[in-house]
Structure formats: C-alpha cells, structure tokens
Amino acid sequence: MGEIVPALASKVEIAGDREVRVWLRQDVRFSDGTPLTFEDVATSLARNQLRVRRDGESLLVDSDDPALPTELLLARALVFRRSGERLLGTGAFVVKEEDQSHVLLARRQREPGRIDRVLLQAYPLPKDAFAHMFKGDADLLPYAEARWLEFFEGVPRLRILKAPGTNANAVAFNLRRLSRAERVALVQVLANNEVRKLAFGDGCLPRADEPRTEPLASGRPLGVVALPIFERFALAIRRALGERGGEVRLADLQHFFATVKSGDFDMVAAAPLIWPPVMSVLVWRTGAPSNVLGYSNPRVDAALDARDWRGAQRALDEDPPAAFVCNPDRIAVVDARIKNAELGPYDLLETLPQWEVVQ
Amino acid sequence: MIRRAIALRLAALVALSGLLPIVLLAIVGLQILKRRGEQASTEALTAIAEQASARIGMYISQQRETLHALAMAVGSEPDAARRLADVTLDAPSLGRLRLIDAQTPAQSLPPALRPEQIARALAGTEVASETYIRELSPAMDVCVPSGKPAHAVCATLDLLELQRQVQRIRVGQSGYALAFDRSGRLLAAGSGKLRAAVLSGEPVPESAAATQLARSGAAPSRLAGEGGADVLAGWSFLPDLGWSIAVEQPAAEALRGAREALVVLGLGALAALVISLVAGSAIARRMLATLEAEARWRTAGRIASGLSHDLGHRLAILKQIEQLAATNDPDYLPRIRDSLAAEVETLRKFVADFADLTRTPKPDEFMPVELNAFVQSVGSTAEEHGQRAQVAVEAATAPGEIWVRGDRYLLERATLNLVYNAIEASPPGSRVRLSVRQENGRALLTVEDRGQGIAEDRLETLFDSFNSTKRTGVHVGMGLPNVRRIVLAHSGEVSVKSRLGQGSEFTLALPAHSSSSSS
Numbered sequence: 001m002g003e004i005v006p007a008l009a010s011k012v013e014i015a016g017d018r019e020v021r022v023w024l025r026q027d028v029r030f031s032d033g034t035p036l037t038f039e040d041v042a043t044s045l046a047r048n049q050l051r052v053r054r055d056g057e058s059l060l061v062d063s064d065d066p067a068l069p070t071e072l073l074l075a076r077a078l079v080f081r082r083s084g085e086r087l088l089g090t091g092a093f094v095v096k097e098e099d100q101s102h103v104l105l106a107r108r109q110r111e112p113g114r115i116d117r118v119l120l121q122a123y124p125l126p127k128d129a130f131a132h133m134f135k136g137d138a139d140l141l142p143y144a145e146a147r148w149l150e151f152f153e154g155v156p157r158l159r160i161l162k163a164p165g166t167n168a169n170a171v172a173f174n175l176r177r178l179s180r181a182e183r184v185a186l187v188q189v190l191a192n193n194e195v196r197k198l199a200f201g202d203g204c205l206p207r208a209d210e211p212r213t214e215p216l217a218s219g220r221p222l223g224v225v226a227l228p229i230f231e232r233f234a235l236a237i238r239r240a241l242g243e244r245g246g247e248v249r250l251a252d253l254q255h256f257f258a259t260v261k262s263g264d265f266d267m268v269a270a271a272p273l274i275w276p277p278v279m280s281v282l283v284w285r286t287g288a289p290s291n292v293l294g295y296s297n298p299r300v301d302a303a304l305d306a307r308d309w310r311g312a313q314r315a316l317d318e319d320p321p322a323a324f325v326c327n328p329d330r331i332a333v334v335d336a337r338i339k340n341a342e343l344g345p346y347d348l349l350e351t352l353p354q355w356e357v358v359q
Numbered sequence: 360m361i362r363r364a365i366a367l368r369l370a371a372l373v374a375l376s377g378l379l380p381i382v383l384l385a386i387v388g389l390q391i392l393k394r395r396g397e398q399a400s401t402e403a404l405t406a407i408a409e410q411a412s413a414r415i416g417m418y419i420s421q422q423r424e425t426l427h428a429l430a431m432a433v434g435s436e437p438d439a440a441r442r443l444a445d446v447t448l449d450a451p452s453l454g455r456l457r458l459i460d461a462q463t464p465a466q467s468l469p470p471a472l473r474p475e476q477i478a479r480a481l482a483g484t485e486v487a488s489e490t491y492i493r494e495l496s497p498a499m500d501v502c503v504p505s506g507k508p509a510h511a512v513c514a515t516l517d518l519l520e521l522q523r524q525v526q527r528i529r530v531g532q533s534g535y536a537l538a539f540d541r542s543g544r545l546l547a548a549g550s551g552k553l554r555a556a557v558l559s560g561e562p563v564p565e566s567a568a569a570t571q572l573a574r575s576g577a578a579p580s581r582l583a584g585e586g587g588a589d590v591l592a593g594w595s596f597l598p599d600l601g602w603s604i605a606v607e608q609p610a611a612e613a614l615r616g617a618r619e620a621l622v623v624l625g626l627g628a629l630a631a632l633v634i635s636l637v638a639g640s641a642i643a644r645r646m647l648a649t650l651e652a653e654a655r656w657r658t659a660g661r662i663a664s665g666l667s668h669d670l671g672h673r674l675a676i677l678k679q680i681e682q683l684a685a686t687n688d689p690d691y692l693p694r695i696r697d698s699l700a701a702e703v704e705t706l707r708k709f710v711a712d713f714a715d716l717t718r719t720p721k722p723d724e725f726m727p728v729e730l731n732a733f734v735q736s737v738g739s740t741a742e743e744h745g746q747r748a749q750v751a752v753e754a755a756t757a758p759g760e761i762w763v764r765g766d767r768y769l770l771e772r773a774t775l776n777l778v779y780n781a782i783e784a785s786p787p788g789s790r791v792r793l794s795v796r797q798e799n800g801r802a803l804l805t806v807e808d809r810g811q812g813i814a815e816d817r818l819e820t821l822f823d824s825f826n827s828t829k830r831t832g833v834h835v836g837m838g839l840p841n842v843r844r845i846v847l848a849h850s851g852e853v854s855v856k857s858r859l860g861q862g863s864e865f866t867l868a869l870p871a872h873s874s875s876s877s878s
Contacts, residue, residue: 127495127558134555148495150523155551198448231455235448248444 008036008079008090012071014307019062020070021055030081031094031108040081048077069307072282092353093118113356115338118349133158139335142349146203152333159336162329163343167271169196169204171224171237172322174265175293183320186222186267188214189240190323199236204326221246225259226269228252233269233325260292272322275345277309284316295321363640366647370639374632385624393617397591400613401580404530404593408606411528411536412595415521419499419600422516423485426453427503430512434458434505443512454498454515458505469500469513477502480511489601490540495558496522497538497546499600522547522557525604534608539569541601553585565592569603572596578603581610665837669709676702712837715772720848725764727872730795730802731756737771738793741778749787752778755794761802762872765849773845776838777806777865784810784863801851802871805864812859821855842867 006012008028015021028036041059042052049065050073063070080087086095093105096117105118121138123129130148132138136157144152144160152158171190173183193206223246226234231250238245246266251259259265272283273290282288285304286296297319303311334341337358344350433442443456459468461481468477471488480486480502488500496519502511521538525547528536535549543566545556556563564583572578572594584590584607591614592607611618680698683691738754745752763770774793781791789809796803813821822843842865846853849869857863 127492130495131555131558134551134558150526151495151554152551154526154549155554158551232447232451235445239445239448 012074014071015060016062018070019060020074022059022061022074023057024059028090030083030088030090032083032088033108034081036079036090041079043081044079045074045077048073050074050077068282068285068288069304071307072279075279076282107353115352115355115357118352133333136335139338140341141333144331144333146328146331147201149203149331157336159334159338159341161332161334161341161343163345164205164275165328165330166273166275166346168207168274168324168327169200169230169233170270170272170322170324172268172270172272172293173320174263174267175295175321176263177266180319182217182219183323184318185214185216187320187323189216190237191325192240195236195240196326198239199233200326200328204328206326207324216241216244219244222266223247223249224267224269225249225251225256225265227256230269237267237269257292270322274324274327277313284312284321293321363644366640366643367636369643370636373639374635378628378632378635382624382628385628389617389621389624392620393614396614396617397581397610400591400608401593404534404591404606404608404613405580405595406593407528407530408536408593408595408604411524411606412597412602412604414524415538415602415604416597416599418521418524419516419518422452423487423501423503425450426456426501426512426514426516427485429453429456430503431506434510434512435507439505439507452517452520454517456512456514458507458510459502459513460510469502469515471498471500472502472513477511480504480513481509490518490546492544492546492557492560493517518546525549528606530606530608531612533612534606537563537565537569537605537607539566539573539603539605541570541573543567543570543573546602550585565605565607568592568594569605572603573601578605584609673702673706712841715769715841716837716844718766718769720766720769720845722848722850725766725849728763728765728767728770730761730763730804733767733770734774734793734795734804737774737778740771741775741782741791744779745782745791748782748785750782750785751790752782753790753792755792757795757797759797761795761797763802763849763869764872765869766845769845770849773842773867774804774806776842777867780838781806781808781810781863781865784808786810797871800871801868804867804869806866807862807864809862812861812863813855813857814859815857818855818857822853 006022008025009022010025011023013021024036024041030036030040038052038054038059045052045061050061050063050070052059052061054060061070061074063073065073078089080089082088088094092107092109094108095103096106097104101122103120105120107114107116110116121132123132129138129141130151133141133152134155149160152160171186173186175183178186191207196204196206222241222244224234224237226248228250231248234248234250238248249259249265256268260268273279283290284295284297284300285291286298286301297315299315299319300312303309303315330343332343339356339358341355342351429443429446433439433446436442439458443458446453446456457463457467459477459481469488471491472480472486476486476488483504485501485503487502490497490499492498493515496517498518499516500513501516502513505512525536525538526549528549530536536547537545537549537553538547540546543562544560545553545563545566548554548557548563553563555561564585564587568578568582573596576596578592578594580593581589581591584592589610590607591610592605595604596602597604676698680695680702683698684695734754734756738752741752778791778793785791785808792805792807794805794807796805822839843853846867846869851867851869853865853867855863855865
C-alpha cells in the first residue's frame with residue numbers, strides 16, 4: 001500500500017544517502033517508436049533537479065535538493081523527449097489534435113479489441129457532460145460526484161466505477177494562529193463521523209483512525225474559508241466548533257488561494273493529497289513546493305530524511321497541520337460495453353490503454 | 360384415392376362448420392378482453408400517476424410549510440442569516456436559505472423569481488417560481504414572509520427528492536414514470552435513456568401530450584413513446600406545480616395477457632382443426648367404404664336381376680325353338696334356323712356389351728383422334744344396321760379438323776352405342792344424324808334422331824346402370840352407363856336433350872386438342 005512502483009525502470013535501489021540506482025527497461029519506446037536513451041533520461045531528470053550518470057548497466061541518480069529524498073523527486077519526474085515544438089512521452093497514445101475544447105489521442109500501434117482513439121471533450125457545464133453521457137455521445141465521465149450517482153443508477157448502458165481517492169477532505173489550520181495544542185483539540189472535534197456525515201453523507205469514507213471527540217476549550221470564534229463546493233463542509237465545521245464556530249467565508253478559487261497565501265484565515269476546507277502516503281508527506285516537508293501552509297516540523301523532516309514514512313506520519317499526527325475528515329472515492333461513469341474498465345491508482349485514465357471494447 | 364379426397368373434404372367441411380363459429384366467437388371475445396385489458400391497464404397506470412402526484416404535492420406542501428415555520432421562527436432574530444444558513448445541514452432539500460430585503464443585491468436574490476414577485480414577497484406574500492433544472496435536478500425558488508417587516512426568507516428548494524420518487528416508480532418489467540413541467544419539458548425520468556432530455560431540455564415524444572394535459576386537462580392514454588414504441592399511459596396533473604406525471608408501460612407488455620390468450624386460442628383452434636381433419640377423414644373413409652360396399656352389392660343385385668331377366672327371356676325363346684324342333688316338322692326348319700341365328704347374334708351382342716365393360720380406358724395410352732374422320736367411319740359402320748331398320752345414317756363434318764385424344768376403340772363403342780340406340784328409336788324412313796363441332800375448347804359430337812323421344816322424368820337416371828327403356832331382350836341396360844363411363848375417363852361428359860314425339864339428341868363433349876401431336 002502506497003509503495004512506488006517503477007514504470008520505466010526494471011529495478012530501483014537506494015544506493016547511498018542521496019543516490020538511487022536505476023536499471024532502465026530495455027523495451028521502453030517513445031510514442032514515435034524510437035527507443036528511450038540515456039540522454040532522454042538525463043535531460044528529463046535535470047528538469048526535476050536530478051543528476052544522472054552511467055554506472056555499468058545501471059544509472060546513478062542524485063539530487064541537489066537537501067530537503068527531499070532523491071527517490072521522491074524521481075517518482076515525481078516525467079521522462080520526455082522534445083520533438084520539434086512538441087514533447088513526446090512513452091505512453092500508448094499520441095496527441096493528434098488539441099485545442100481549448102478537445103484533445104484527440106490516437107493509439108501509437110493499433111491493438112485488436114482495445115480503444116484506438118480517445119477524444120477528450122470539454123463541456124461548458126457538468127449537466128451538459130451528463131446529458132451527453134445519457135445520450136450515448138460520450139463514453140466516459142471521468143470525474144463524477146457521489147451525490148449524483150443515483151442519477152446514473154438503473155441506466156443499462158452505463159456502469160459506475162469507483163476507486164479509493166488520492167485526496168482527503170480535510171480542514172487545514174493556520175499554523176501561525178493556532179497552537180499545536182489547539183490543533184490537536186480541533187482534530188478531535190472535527191475529524192469524526194458526525195462532521196463527515198453532515199458534510200458528505202455516505203459519499204466519503206471514514207478514516208480508520210478516527211480520534212475521540214472531546215469538547216473544545218473556550219476561546220475566540222474560528223472562521224472557515226471554503227470554495228463554494230465545500231459550503232456544506234464549512235457549515236458542518238462551524239457547527240462542530242459549537243460556540244467557537246465563527247464566520248463561514250466562501251471564496252472562488254482565486255480568492256481562496258490568495259487568502260491562504262495572505263494568512264488571513266483560521267481554517268480552510270481543503271482536499272490535500274494523501275495517496276500514496278509517501279508522496280503526501282511531501283506536502284508537509286519544510287520548504288517543500290506543495291507545503292503552501294508553511295508547515296515545519298523537524299521530527300517530520302528527520303523521519304523523511306531517514307525514509308521512515310510511518311514515523312513521519314506519526315510526527316504529523318502529533319503536530320497536526322490539518323484535520324483529515326474522510327476520504328472520498330474517485331468516481332467515473334463509463335459505457336458498459338467497455339469490458340475491463342477500472343480506474344488507475346494515480347489517475348483516472350492510467351489504465352485506459354488496457355480497456356477492451358466489446359465489439 | 361378418390362375416397363380419401365372425398366373423406367378429407369367431408370372432414371374439412373365438418374371441422375370448419377363446427378370450429379368456425381367458435382373461432383369467430385373467441386375472436387370477438389378476445390377483442391372485448393383486449394379492450395377491457397387496455398382500459399384496466401390505463402386505469403392502473405393512472406392510479407399510480409395519481410398516487411405519485413399526491414406524494415409530490417404533499418412533499419412540496421411540507422417543504423413550504425417547513426420554510427414558513429423556519430422563517431417565522433428565525434427570520435426576525437438578530438443572527439437570522441447564520442441560523443438560516445445552518446438549516447441546510449439539517450434540511451438539505453430546502454437548499455440555501457437567505458434573508459432578503461430591498462437592499463439585497465440582485466445576484467443574491469432567487470434567480471427564478473421576477474422583480475415583481477420579489478416585491479410581493481417583501482410585502483408579505485408567499486411567492487414561488489416555476490420549476491426549473493438547477494445543476495441536475497429540478498428546483499423551485501420560494502420566498503415566504505420572515506416575520507420582520509420588508510424582509511422575506513427565500514429558499515431554492517432542491518426537488519431531487521421528487522426526481523427520486525419519479526425514478527423509483529416501476530411498472531411491470533419496463534414501465535416507468537415521467538414528470539413534465541407546464542411547457543412539456545421533462546423534469547424527471549424513470550427511463551435512463553430519457554434522462555439526457557431532463558438535462559438538455561430537448562422535447563421527448565410525450566412532451567406534446569404533457570402540454571396538452573396542462574392546457575386542456577386531458578392527454579391520450581395510448582401514444583408513441585420512446586423510440587416510437589406503442590405505450591399505454593396514465594396521467595395526472597398537479598395544478599399548483601404545473602407538473603404532469605405520466606406513468607407508462609409498453610402496450611405489448613401491458614396487454615401480454617390478452618395476446619397470450621389469443622395465441623393459445625389460435626393454437627387450440629389449429630389443433631382442433633387438425634384433430635378434426637385426421638379423425639374426421641378416417642371416420643369418413645370408413646363410412647364411405649361401407650357405403651361403397653353396399654352400393655357394390657346393390658349393383659351386383661341389379662346386374663343379377665337384369666341378367667336373370669334377359670337370360671330368362673332368351674331361355675324362353677330357346678325353349679320355344681326346342682319345342683318347335685321337337686315336332687320334327689321339316690316345314691319349321693327355316694324358321695328354327697333363323698330364330699337360332701337371331702338368338703346367337705343377340706347373345707353375342709350381350710357378351711360384347713359386357714366385354715366393353717371390362718375394358719378400362721388408360722389415359723397414358725390415348726392417341727390423337729380426328730373427329731371428322733371418326734364420325735364418317737362410325738357412320739359407315741352403322742349404315743348396314745340402319746338399312747335393316749330403314750333408317751338413314753348421315754355423318755356431318757365440321758369445316759376444319761377437330762382433334763381429341765382418346766382410346767379410339769372405346770370412343771367408337773360409345774358412339775356406335777348412341778347411333779344404334781338412335782336407329783332403334785327411329786321410325787322407318789327417318790334418319791339419324793352424326794355431327795361434330797368445336798366450342799370453347801371442347802370438341803362436341805352429337806347424335807340426333809327423330810324417334811319417339813324420352814320422357815322427361817327418365818332423363819335424370821338415363822345413364823344409370825340397368826335403366827334401359829327397351830327391355831326387348833337385346834339390351835341389358837349397360838349401354839348408356841358404359842357410354843358415360845368411357846366419356847368420363849376421357850375427361851369429358853355426356854348430355855341428352857329429348858322431347859317426346861320429336862326425338863333425342865345425345866352429345867359427347869371431350870377436351871379438344873390443337874393438333875394431331877401426341878404430346
């Protein structure tokens with residue numbers, strides 16, 4: 001659970017403090033059919049602050065970044081090659097057409113029974129996308145909300161796919177305004193089934209390690225900032241805070257991030273990355289790019305340096321930057337004629353090249 | 360073979376005459392059943408639609424009452440805005456509640472209410488918008504008095520629950536419910552295929568009927584539904600909401616009972632028909648065989664009676680000749696010789712008549728016969744017999760050749776029989792005329808005499824066996840039946856016209872052939 005599985009490498013080993021040894025697969029090819037070379041890897045990894053050198057049949061990768069482990073940087077890296085004005089990848093599909101409203105992908109080498117072309121079409125409103133699914137104009141709705149699933153139930157030509165989500169529904173704290181003790185107390189008040197059910201009903205799975213609920217100590221009212229889609233979540237948070245429930249402020253995306261950046265908030269309703277767990281830790285590493293709250297915990301950093309992911313998680317729990325309320329599923333609706341459609345662990349469309357079409 | 364065909368026809372006749380009224384009765388009965396079935400199905404669908412309407416009406420009314428109560432309880436409180444916002448956690452169907460007044464910015468007002476409706480709401484009157492689709496489900500904006508002057512509490516009711524109610528309705532295997540607004544726009548659909556129209560607003564086949572219901576209060580109970588399918592529908596209308604609820608079911612499914620009854624009846628009738636034909640045919644064949652045997656015995660009796668009569672007559676004559684010979688008178692010898700010669704000739708003819716009966720015409724061996732030459736030949740043959748009776752025999756030919764196919768010997772025997780009968784029926788000095796002609800694809804051979812004619816009451820049985828009018832000792836009554844037997848075997852027929860005192864006219868009608876070709 002949560003282990004990083006190599007895609008382009010046949011084997012990965014930790015070689016030293018900041019070094020990782022990688023054996024590349026010999027059969028990897030770019031979408032234009034040309035083989036992956038050392039130069040491609042070196043150029044690509046350099047974009048992720050990683051250096052590569054040959055060492056016999058393997059490659060040794062190291063990093064200048066003192067904050068993050070090399071293997072985590074490696075896991076986030078994308079390997080590509082520049083071809084004219086475009087970038088080539090190593091997937092089964094190549095981009096044939098692209099504009100603001102659509103992307104057309106075509107399989108590099110046709111495979112009988114497998115999807116040959118994929119048209120990613122943008123619709124103005126969710127209801128337009130839903131209507132096209134019902135009409136049969138579209139075969140996959142990759143991001144559906146749990147509350148709308150009943151609309152698709154009982155429709156024979158559609159199937160609902162579910163997979164564990166990569167983000168949690170959480171309440172992130174302003175670390176400058178709330179002490180560690182307050183945050184621990186707030187986690188107990190907020191990360192529970194009552195808030196989860198009130199905010200999300202049954203559409204969000206409870207966390208396994210639900211803390212016990214204890215009354216919050218008296219103090220000043222605490223406000224919540226949220227995107228409009230989290231209005232109900234924000235109201236549930238306010239109710240859970242009881243007498244300390246303060247203003248609920250709804251903000252569009254731009255204002256939301258501006259507020260977080262300015263630090264003018266007590267709490268925000270957010271959806272931080274939680275999967276795979278080793279990657280989620282990146283969010284909380286001191287100085288990590290995704291650490292927008294500015295969280296800094298030497299114990300977390302030390303555990304990360306020691307590659308002790310569980311230890312890092314424990315350190316996070318003791319000095320919580322957020323209260324994790326629940327884990328929503330990722331949901332997609334797909335045409336029932338696609339035989340083995342399932343959602344990939346990282347992204348909805350990861351497994352699409354393997355989907356089979358019933359003729 | 361003939362007996363089997365007759366038996367089959369008899370059986371079919373009996374079976375049809377027995378079954379037909381039953382089948383007709385059943386069809387009429389089924390039509391009535393079908394009509395009543397349709398009526399009963401429509402009534403059941405209407406009842407479901409009315410139940411759904413009642414639930415929907417009650418739900419809306421409860422929502423509005425709840426909104427009223429909340430507005431009165433909270434609307435005038437200092438923290439009304441916050442408390443109203445919290446309501447959505449406990450009553451999500453009420454949507455987001457807000458307190459409005461004359462200064463509330465336009466973007467914060469309920470979107471589906473017109474300015475004059477907002478003004479009425481602020482003046483203390485409850486107002487509600489028409490239903491509209493918000494996100495994926497129907498919604499309705501409602502403003503109620505808040506208990507605070509010039510203020511109102513407004514909510515956008517989420518009618519997802521109503522959509523759920525409609526979607527949950529299932530009738531039989533594939534019946535479902537639909538909900539429309541006043542304009543015929545689909546708001547909720549039990550059929551997954553139609554849900555696209557809920558979101559897109561495109562009309563569906565039932566939209567026109569829904570509009571008609573909203574305008575006139577009536578909608579058709581049978582109509583073309585999704586994909587042109589013939590459906591039965593029950594309708595209900597909610598005047599306050601302007602919703603039309605249709606509960607429909609494919610007619611084929613709703614009327615399956617009547618259709619199955621029709622199929623069972625049809626199969627039953629068919630089985631009864633087959634059984635009647637098989638059993639009736641067997642019974643009829645047995646009855647015909649019995650009748651045939653009886654007829655055969657009756658014929659044998661008639662033949663025996665004719666033979667004993669004619670041979671008895673001959674024996675009586677021979678006895679007289681024997682008695683004459685017993686006198687040993689030489690003067691009687693010439694008379695005895697003539698009489699014996701006459702009796703031998705008579706018995707020869709007698710045997711010849713029977714010999715004709717033993718010869719069966721065989722169509723495979725028929726040969727072309729040209730009738731002009733044929734009647735001339737028959738006329739010549741009969742001439743001597745005519746001369747003895749002082750009757751002229753005349754053969755009249757047709758302008759062109761007339762061909763038939765047949766057994767020339769038997770045709771000659773049949774024609775000669777008619778000619779000899781005519782000569783014997785004719786008074787001395789008269790004549791017998793043979794003629795041929797062709798009419799409507801048939802070759803006609805006529806034998807006319809100017810004899811005493813035949814009584815009308817005898818004409819009908821003239822061709823039956825042993826019905827001769829001339830029990831003179833040389834006719835056993837087999838001649839005319841034999842003529843008919845021969846002509847029938849040639850696919851022809853024989854007819855007679857006769858008037859007492861004026862003579863008779865016998866006509867053989869045979870299928871004409873275009874040429875002498877033997878094919």
